[in-house]
Amino acid sequence: MQLFEHFDTKAQTLYDTLRLAGYENEIIVIEDDGFLPEHFVTPYRYFANYQVPEDACPLYFNQVDIPRYWEIIGSNDEAKVNDMGQVRANIFYHHESKPRIVSHVEWLDSQGRLQYVDHYTQHGVYFAQTVYNLAGEKILRRYLDQQGREVIYENFVAQSIIVNWQGKAHHFNDKVQYVQFFLQALNKNMERFVINSLGLPFLVLYHLDKPGSDLIFWQEQSGGHVPGNMSLILQGDHLRNYHVIVPDKEEYECLKQQLGANEQQRLLPAGYLYDYARQNTYTANIVTMTNSDQIHHLEAIVKACPKATFHIGAVTEMSDKLTAFDDYPNVKLFPTIERATVNKLYQSCDIYLDINEGGEIINAVQTAFDHDLLILGYRDTAHNAAVTAPENLFEKGENAAQLIQVLKDIQLKKRYFQVRHNYQKSHVHEITRKAFNQVMTRVTK
Incomplete structure (x- = not known):
């Protein structure tokens, strides 16, 4: 297991x-965030006898239950509950799911202090509530079954847990005892x-x-x-x-x-194995996802690489600064991009340019890695160091001269592209299935 x-x-x-x-x-996961794969086992799912509802449907941001006359105002990144202009709750999305799907809601008191958090599953089920003290510290969490009955009560102050299961209340002094009881119950x-x-x-x-x-x-x-x-x-x-x-x-x-x-x-x-959605074909098709028009030296890069095609996507409307790039024959713009178009770009492009200011949108860099794209970017604005090789990050000074030279090199020879790609694979510790299984054979025989 x-x-x-x-x-x-x-x-x-x-x-x-x-x-x-x-x-x-x-697969057993101790802490259930409500969005785990359905075949995973968790203490909550087991003790609550959690079943996927027949009409399973995630909770959309404007479906959060609020008092009368309050209103929900949402964007692609977050949503808030307002009462006469005062924020009474912050609604958080699960960003790896469909857009604007709620994972949890932070409820605030009249002074703007965090009171409690309501947690939801990927099926829209309200399954847990975390309560905070006036200092913003967690004091307890209640897990509820689908009938609203309390199944697990966790006291963060006393570090104790109570499980209501099979008609009895089981008390544990710490989480180790609790998890061991759960493992024994699994049999x-x-x-x-x-x-x-x-x-x-x-x-x-x-x-x-x-x-x-x-x-x-x-x-x-x-x-x-x-x-x-x-x-x-x-x-x-x-x-x-x-x-x-x-x-x-x-x-x-x-x-x-x-x-x-x-x-x-x-x-x-050892190392890791990766299940890429497709294989890199070493073309000069380049993609960038951004919600900002602050893309340093984009014009210089586009002009220096006329044989490359730059695909720039945004989940919002684009500013005049970005739409002006529509005049370049090697630039394709995708304002208010839809998820289907995003998927097509990741299937057809081989390079991801991580050069935009601001936050990362739609998990763009990780998705690029999952599609085997070569990730290149600026060192001080990189959004995902875990999957971006340090050798493939450059200074954005001097009109991005270093990055431009690398883009020219990898277009010139496939071998140069492969060298950069191998930096990335080495950075994430990728090995072959044969090599991994040799290690596993040594420790499992």
Whole structure:
């Protein structure tokens, strides 16, 4: 089984890697944000016996229930609830879903202080509420089943949890006990877990009164020192056996140098597998997504690369400054772009230029990576360092001379394009399925 505390980007990468390598395990996520894949198991889903409604439909921003005479004002990025001009709630979207789908709503008091947060699932079900004190600190969270009954009560101050299940109230003094109770209730084989944290998931397994053999994928940076929990498990002699797999080569070498010969046997290097939506074809089709007309040196870049085609998309209307680029034959503008058009651009383009000021829209850089686009940009405005190789980020001074030269080079020779593309693949620690499975064979045999 795979056990994650949160299903964040790192957990997603590990999950995808194991799936692509052929390891179809049951996925358990401790913290449920309401938008997890439907086949994942969580304590909330299990104890609440959560079922996807027959008429499942996400909650759109203007469907949030509000008092009479209050109003909802929304944009593509956020929405607010107003009462006679005073903001009484902030509505947050789940940005990886369809546009303007609500994930949670922050309700404010008359002084503008956060009171509580209502949480919704991807099916529009109100499933949890978090309450805050006047200092803005979380004090409790209530999870509700689909009939509105309280299933889980978490007290953040006392760090205790109560689960109302099968007609009984089960009390736990900490989250480790709570998760262990949940695992026991699942009644699954606990011989092997895959985790990516030396925090809660590791503590749950370390104190589990059952033998087994677990894999820990270390996705953090140690800062030059072996973490205490890692040092403990690498020494061996525990009820459960542990191996630590490190996808980052530099991090692996750093940890290895600080360990003895016996400890090194439990530490292995690896990498990740990626399931790209398509393969890069090394063309000079370039895309940029922006909600700002502050795209430094765009004119110089367009003029310097007449054989490249620049596709610029925005989810809003474009300013006169941007629409003026319509005069260039190698520029195509897409104001108020629709999702279908966005998808077509990512299917047809091979380079993503991350050179716009302001925030990232529609998860643009990650989506570019997922479509195997080469990501180039400015160092001080890059929006997603996790998938952008440092070698492919440049200074925006001197009229973007460095970036322009690279664009010219990769148009001149495919080999130059491949070198830049390989920088990106090395940065995200990509390896082959064969190499990954060789590591897994060593630790699972």
